[in-house]
Amino acid sequence: MRRFVIRSLESAVRRGDASASSCRRFSSDSAPERKVAILGAAGGIGQPLALLMKLNPLVSSLTLYDIAGTPGVAADVSHINTRAEVAGYAGDEQLGKALEGSDVVIIPAGVPRKPGMTRDDLFNINAGIVKSLCTAISKYCPNAVVNMISNPVNSTVPIASEVFKKAGTYNERRLFGVTTLDVVRAKTFYAGKAKVPVAGVNVPVVGGHAGITILPLFSQATPASNDLSDEDIKALTKRTQDGGTEVVEAKAGKGSATLSMAYAGAIFADACLKGLNGVPDVVECSFVQSSITELPFFASKVRLGKNGVEEVLGLGPLSDFEKEGLEKLKPELKASIEKGIKFAQEN
Numbered sequence: 001m002r003r004f005v006i007r008s009l010e011s012a013v014r015r016g017d018a019s020a021s022s023c024r025r026f027s028s029d030s031a032p033e034r035k036v037a038i039l040g041a042a043g044g045i046g047q048p049l050a051l052l053m054k055l056n057p058l059v060s061s062l063t064l065y066d067i068a069g070t071p072g073v074a075a076d077v078s079h080i081n082t083r084a085e086v087a088g089y090a091g092d093e094q095l096g097k098a099l100e101g102s103d104v105v106i107i108p109a110g111v112p113r114k115p116g117m118t119r120d121d122l123f124n125i126n127a128g129i130v131k132s133l134c135t136a137i138s139k140y141c142p143n144a145v146v147n148m149i150s151n152p153v154n155s156t157v158p159i160a161s162e163v164f165k166k167a168g169t170y171n172e173r174r175l176f177g178v179t180t181l182d183v184v185r186a187k188t189f190y191a192g193k194a195k196v197p198v199a200g201v202n203v204p205v206v207g208g209h210a211g212i213t214i215l216p217l218f219s220q221a222t223p224a225s226n227d228l229s230d231e232d233i234k235a236l237t238k239r240t241q242d243g244g245t246e247v248v249e250a251k252a253g254k255g256s257a258t259l260s261m262a263y264a265g266a267i268f269a270d271a272c273l274k275g276l277n278g279v280p281d282v283v284e285c286s287f288v289q290s291s292i293t294e295l296p297f298f299a300s301k302v303r304l305g306k307n308g309v310e311e312v313l314g315l316g317p318l319s320d321f322e323k324e325g326l327e328k329l330k331p332e333l334k335a336s337i338e339k340g341i342k343f344a345q346e347n
């Protein structure tokens with residue numbers, strides 16, 4: 001397939017030179033050069049995520065990869081007059097070019113749910129996709145920070161870790177399962193119920209990214225609300241856990257969350273870039289290798305820095321309801337992690 005590279009005319013003119021290397025050398029932007037690759041960029045999440053990453057001033061190079069369709073997406077977003085130079089790549093033979101030199105690789109490649117399916121029902125197809133993409137990451141950009149969006153996240157992250165281990169490139173500080181959408185939902189639902197302005201709301205969400213493994217910690221929500229009953233908290237917890245299913249059912253067979261996920265993915269990638277650039281105190285929830293419970297991977301607040309994960313933060317004080325939720329989620333999360341590890345070891 002045809003390689004398709006488009007550079008913004010405006011940026012080339014501004015920099016006074018049309019060659020890619022000169023553009024890089026003479027970049028007048030103050031933020032360091034950062035390359036972001038999106039794998040699955042022609043999909044429902046990939047396209048709006050490409051748009052949002054093109055708007056991010058921390059990105060100097062944005063490569064969009066998919067099995068097909070990326071030349072068009074790249075042509076489209078490349079016309080936006082922002083810093084990032086955009087290139088589209090399609091097909092296996094162009095994956096290496098898409099990945100080379102990447103600082104952050106975001107993976108929303110794979111099939112989404114239809115009504116009646118669990119995220120685990122996606123395992124058979126998405127496990128293989130994630131495995132092959134991570135094999136390529138090991139080869140072409142082994143030091144990149146990886147943001148895994150493809151479901152089931154509770155298994156795809158362990159798959160990625162095993163692929164990287166086999167290749168000798170695993171760095172647990174650079175592998176993240178993106179659970180930001182759970183946080184985005186928890187904030188929105190809490191603000192609505194507590195009747196507080198959503199912009200100032202914070203709610204940590206821990207555990208994993210499927211059903212009861214998603215555990216929002218409303219006892220730690222800020223601003224605190226005294227108006228919420230135990231029943232309200234239970235309902236908010238359930239709605240956050242079922243948020244993905246709510247969208248899948250509303251889309252009635254046309255996929256799962258794409259726009260809110262692109263937003264969440266862009267927030268998380270931005271946090272990773274800020275961390276890499278040395279911005280202090282960047283904290284987001286993410287599903288990472290962890291020792292804060294007995295499970296080898298767990299979502300919790302993570303401090304991001306120049307090396308990726310700088311610190312996996314503890315759970316903090318939990319309410320009795322949350323303690324119960326934590327114990328309930330462990331068997332399911334453990335099984336999903338083990339399923340991913342087994343798949344990667346046997347394939």
Ligand SMILES: NC(=O)c1ccc[n+]([C@@H]2O[C@H](COP(=O)([O-])OP(=O)(O)OC[C@H]3O[C@@H](n4cnc5c(N)ncnc54)[C@H](O)[C@@H]3O)[C@@H](O)[C@H]2O)c1
Binds near residue numbers: 122181257
């Ligand atoms: N982590 C989360 O919170 C979250 C939220 C929403 C969706 N998701 C997951 O994200 C994934 C993508 O969802 P979507 O709605 O964008 O699906 P989609 O079908 O619209 O897009 C997926 C894209 O992946 C591409 N793709 C398939 N195999 C590929 C490969 N080997 N290499 C590169 N690209 C490949 C497809 O061509 C397609 O363009 C799903 O697994 C979904 O469950 C996760």
Ligand SMILES: O=C(O)C[C@H](O)C(=O)O
Binds near residue numbers: 243244245
């Ligand atoms: O629900 C899904 O299948 C997609 C995603 O995991 C979500 O939470 O929206």
